[in-house]
Amino acid sequence: xxxxxxxxxxxxxxxxxxxxxxxxxxxxxxxxxxxxxxxxxxxxxxxxxxxxxxxxxxxxxxxxxxxxxxxxxxxxxxxxxxxxxxxxxxxxxxxxxxxxxxxxxxxxxxxxxxxxxxxxxxxxxxxxxxxxxxxxxxxxxxxxxxxxxxxxxxxxxxxxxxxxxxxxxxxxxxxxxxxxxxxxxxxxxxxxxxxxxxxxx
Numbered sequence: 001x002x003x004x005x006x007x008x009x010x011x012x013x014x015x016x017x018x019x020x021x022x023x024x025x026x027x028x029x030x031x032x033x034x035x036x037x038x039x040x041x042x043x044x045x046x047x048x049x050x051x052x053x054x055x056x057x058x059x060x061x062x063x064x065x066x067x068x069x070x071x072x073x074x075x076x077x078x079x080x081x082x083x084x085x086x087x088x089x090x091x092x093x094x095x096x097x098x099x100x101x102x103x104x105x106x107x108x109x110x111x112x113x114x115x116x117x118x119x120x121x122x123x124x125x126x127x128x129x130x131x132x133x134x135x136x137x138x139x140x141x142x143x144x145x146x147x148x149x150x151x152x153x154x155x156x157x158x159x160x161x162x163x164x165x166x167x168x169x170x171x172x173x174x175x176x177x178x179x180x181x182x183x184x185x186x187x188x189x190x191x192x193x194x195x196x197x198x199x200x201x
Contacts, residue, residue: 006118010108017101024094028087034075035083044074045086047153048164073156082155088148096137096173103130121191127184134177142166 030043049071054064075082107126111118146164153160 006108006111010105010112013101013105013108017098017105020094020098020101024091024098027090027094031083031087034078034086035080036078038076038078039074041074044072045082045089045152045156046070046072047149047157049157049159050161051159075156082152085148085152085155088144089152092137092141092144096133096141099137100130100133103133119187119191119194121188124184124188124191127180127187131177131180131184134173134180138170138173138177142170 033040034043047070048068050066050068052067052069054067058064103126107123107130110120110122110126146166149164150160150162153164
């Protein structure tokens with residue numbers, strides 16, 4: 001019988017997956033509106049700026065050496081190209097997160113049938129797939145995001161930079177991907193050992 005924490009985690013992740021899909025759908029609708037009907041007030045393209053005035057912000061005895069901020073730029077009128085570039089800024093990362101969550105939900109659904117289903121070759125495959133989804137998705141999202149942000153900044157800001165560093169969450173996602181690969185290998189070897197023990201009994 002599955003333990004309570006597996007059932008609760010399955011329910012929680014399933015709700016998160018459903019909400020994530022709804023959020024992605026809302027983002028697609030917003031992008032379509034930006035591309036073909038114009039951007040409504042309060043919605044825009046988030047871009048990073050680095051040349052921000054800092055006079056008077058530092059306390060006595062302190063100096064501000066570097067500063068960055070995020071601004072939301074609202075294009076005037078319908079802009080299909082800018083809508084497409086904005087879509088490329090967030091869609092790969094969102095797709096990576098949804099695909100990773102779907103993989104986890106599928107593994108937990110299998111685990112609800114019993115402990116033997118949890119520690120199985122199928123679970124090891126799901127964890128290995130999850131690891132590669134996180135690693136590849138994070139890298140692809142970072143590259144596409146940096147390129148599209150640089151292009152959008154040159155189109156929407158008076159001053160832009162040719163290179164924008166990836167977000168700080170990138171390293172954490174990659175580490176989580178390698179952790180999933182490590183756990184999948186542990187499960188795979190454990191399953192192989194268990195099968196050998198069962199074969200000798």
